[in-house]
Amino acid sequence: MLFKNIYNFAGKFREVSLMKDQTRFCEPQFIEEQLNKISKDINEEETWGSMEQAAAQLAYYKTELNMIHPFREGNGRTIRLVIREIAKSMGYSWHFEIIEKTEYLEAMISSQTDTSELEKLFLKSLTETAS
Ligand SMILES: Nc1ncnc2c1ncn2[C@@H]1O[C@H](COP(=O)(O)OP(=O)(O)OP(=O)(O)O)[C@@H](O)[C@H]1O
Ligand SMILES: [Mg+2]
Numbered sequence: 001m002l003f004k005n006i007y008n009f010a011g012k013f014r015e016v017s018l019m020k021d022q023t024r025f026c027e028p029q030f031i032e033e034q035l036n037k038i039s040k041d042i043n044e045e046e047t048w049g050s051m052e053q054a055a056a057q058l059a060y061y062k063t064e065l066n067m068i069h070p071f072r073e074g075n076g077r078t079i080r081l082v083i084r085e086i087a088k089s090m091g092y093s094w095h096f097e098i099i100e101k102t103e104y105l106e107a108m109i110s111s112q113t114d115t116s117e118l119e120k121l122f123l124k125s126l127t128e129t130a131s
Helices: 028-043 051-068 075-089 101-110 116-125
Strands: 092-094 126-128
Touching: 028 051, 051 075, 051 092, 051 101, 051 116, 051 126, 075 092, 101 116, 116 126
Parallel strands: none
Antiparallel strands: 092 126
16 A cells, blocks of 8 residues: 555565665565464464563564565555554554654664564553553
């Protein structure tokens, strides 16, 4: 939807390898299989007992989806929406617009080896949804 009038690859999984700076993302032949695995885990989530657990799980899913990087362009925007929907379904609102861009990017780069910076960003941008 995001790029349907701009790119002929819009909405399709990548068929090319992709790097950003020092990061090499999932090779195209593994994208679908990896997405299926992570989707299964997401669908099997039951409840999160605390904000800390919510932040840890969301940081994990955000990192995994980013490393899969399914599309040639628009992964950041689409994954943020997906993560916001996962949070919502678990009773949390994710206010990603309050996160500063440079700290977001640093957290995404470091998440490859350690998700703690990203977890901190989630902790300060999540609220419990009123029920
Ligand atoms: N060096 C890096 N290592 C790991 N992940 C990165 C790196 N640089 C950017 N990212 C991640 O990739 C995303 C950008 O991917 P892409 O350009 O496909 O999407 P986008 O929608 O244009 O991104 P955005 O709106 O976040 O700028 C960022 O949101 C971030 O999560
Ligand atoms: Mg981009």
